[in-house]
Amino acid sequence: MNTSRKQFIKAAVLGGVGASLAAESASVTVCNPLLRTPLSLIIDDSCPVINKAYYWIKQRHEWRLRHAPDKPGSGWERHFDKLDKMPNTIPSAFAAKWGEWCGEQGVRGKFSMVPFPAGVGRIDRGFDGFPKNELRDWLRVTKEIIWQNFDLTPEMLTHTRVVDLKTWQLTDAWEQGEWVDPPVELLTDYITTAMQLLKNVGITCEGVTSPGAFGKKKESAYARAVLDAALRVNKNPQPFYFLHMKLSAKELPDVPLWHVDNANGRAVASIIGCAGDWFGATGFDTANADLFITEDLRGGRLPSVLEKERPCILVGHWPCFYVNDGPGFKVLKEVKRRLDAYDPDRTKTLWMKNSEIGHYWMARTLSDIKVESADRVQIQTKFPTRNFTLGLDVAAKRVKVDKRDLWQVSSRRDFRAGTFLVEGRRTFLAFDLPTGKTTVTMIKEGS
Numbered sequence: 497m498n499t500s501r502k503q504f505i506k507a508a509v510l511g512g513v514g515a516s517l518a519a520e521s522a523s524v525t526v527c528n529p530l531l532r533t534p535l536s537l538i539i540d541d542s543c544p545v546i547n548k549a550y551y552w553i554k555q556r557h558e559w560r561l562r563h564a565p566d567k568p569g570s571g572w573e574r575h576f577d578k579l580d581k582m583p584n585t586i587p588s589a590f591a592a593k594w595g596e597w598c599g600e601q602g603v604r605g606k607f608s609m610v611p612f613p614a615g616v617g618r619i620d621r622g623f624d625g626f627p628k629n630e631l632r633d634w635l636r637v638t639k640e641i642i643w644q645n646f647d648l649t650p651e652m653l654t655h656t657r658v659v660d661l662k663t664w665q666l667t668d669a670w671e672q673g674e675w676v677d678p679p680v681e682l683l684t685d686y687i688t689t690a691m692q693l694l695k696n697v698g699i700t701c702e703g704v705t706s707p708g709a710f711g712k713k714k715e716s717a718y719a720r721a722v723l724d725a726a727l728r729v730n731k732n733p734q735p736f737y738f739l740h741m742k743l744s745a746k747e748l749p750d751v752p753l754w755h756v757d758n759a760n761g762r763a764v765a766s767i768i769g770c771a772g773d774w775f776g777a778t779g780f781d782t783a784n785a786d787l788f789i790t791e792d793l794r795g796g797r798l799p800s801v802l803e804k805e806r807p808c809i810l811v812g813h814w815p816c817f818y819v820n821d822g823p824g825f826k827v828l829k830e831v832k833r834r835l836d837a838y839d840p841d842r843t844k845t846l847w848m849k850n851s852e853i854g855h856y857w858m859a860r861t862l863s864d865i866k867v868e869s870a871d872r873v874q875i876q877t878k879f880p881t882r883n884f885t886l887g888l889d890v891a892a893k894r895v896k897v898d899k900r901d902l903w904q905v906s907s908r909r910d911f912r913a914g915t916f917l918v919e920g921r922r923t924f925l926a927f928d929l930p931t932g933k934t935t936v937t938m939i940k941e942g943s
């Protein structure tokens with residue numbers, strides 16, 4: 497599969513539009529959206545009503561005492577001694593405050609909504625032992641505030657123990673433990689059920705989040721199950737999943753596409769995080785803005801990814817934004833302040849939802865783009881996207897997309913969908929790419 501970031505299409509110039517061009521070839525490059533590097537914030541482990549970390553630690557501790565009492569606790573379970581400092585609930589009022597801050601700041605990304613979190617309550621039924629209005633308020637905040645800027649996804653059903661779909665009882669297997677390698681025949685039903693619970697409360701999810709390494713050992717089957725479940729529940733032919741992180745300096749993130757069916761416009765995108773959760777995870781783990789981007793804007797993981805113009809996707813776990821006085825929220829505010837300083841005129845970066853990144857990479861990788869002549873480019877696609885951005889090796893004085901004239905702008909700051917920009921002998925143009933056929937026509941300088 498071609499997952500290369502740039503797709504080059506070259507064709508000989510056929511017409512004799514300008515003598516100087518006659519012997520050259522025209523080339524088209526699909527650039528990053530609006531010539532900016534995507535930024536995105538992934539929030540994992542967010543649930544209606546409950547603090548997942550509290551229940552995860554408690555249930556994992558009880559599970560280990562039953563099954564492996566001689567083995568020491570690992571991962572978050574090491575925080576068992578801090579349970580009395582962790583609330584078992586995170587209020588909807590805080591989610592509203594957090595979501596409004598992200599909206600004001602233009603931060604976009606993905607926000608998990610675990611549909612049957614820790615088996616405590618179903619999002620479509622209620623949570624015994626918690627005030628009734630909390631679930632109602634959580635759903636309102638999620639749909640009216642957070643959904644504006646974030647995709648909502650299940651993070652499978654409980655994010656702790658596996659649910660027996662016939663009895664709705666919790667089993668002794670863990671979604672991210674024994675089910676790192678789940679049985680293939682159950683995968684689609686399990687993911688379908690997770691998506692359906694969200695659908696039952698009016699949330700059409702754009703994809704899924706893997707709890708831990710869920711599905712990692714059979715990624716192809718997992719990706720297929722995500723696509724099939726998305727089609728079944730939401731008629732969504734182009735979903736995404738979040739499973740992988742690339743953290744080391746040697747690795748750069750990309751957007752791999754799986755199970756491409758060009759004829760039917762189907763594919764599933766793997767969204768890859770590029771930085772560790774340095775927001776503080778449970779609220780008691782490493783929280784350090786410098787690991788993302790240092791005060792001088794040169795050190796940390798993010799500048800190295802941004803320099804290479806790869807999707808720069810941050811990952812944080814929801815509890816740390818609230819628990820223990822919210823170290824994660826403080827780090828997020830500082831990281832956002834530094835990212836703004838890194839890109840003061842907003843010409844280098846663009847905050848996007850995960851689904852928008854997936855759709856853009858599908859369009860850039862899977863569209864059929866032909867240079868028909870020196871002044872005409874034809875695009876045929878079943879993968880629509882916003883802000884589709886092309887670079888052409890000509891200086892244009894007029895550009896049309898189908899019958900529409902694009903507006904010429906003179907700086908990258910003003911470059912947006914519906915405009916074109918000439919830099920030296922290159923022209924960049926951006927438009928929302930629809931399904932079907934699109935024709936780009938140019939009139940060059942000097943013609």
Ligand SMILES: [Zn+2]
Pocket residue numbers: 540541651655706707708
């Ligand atoms: Zn998680």
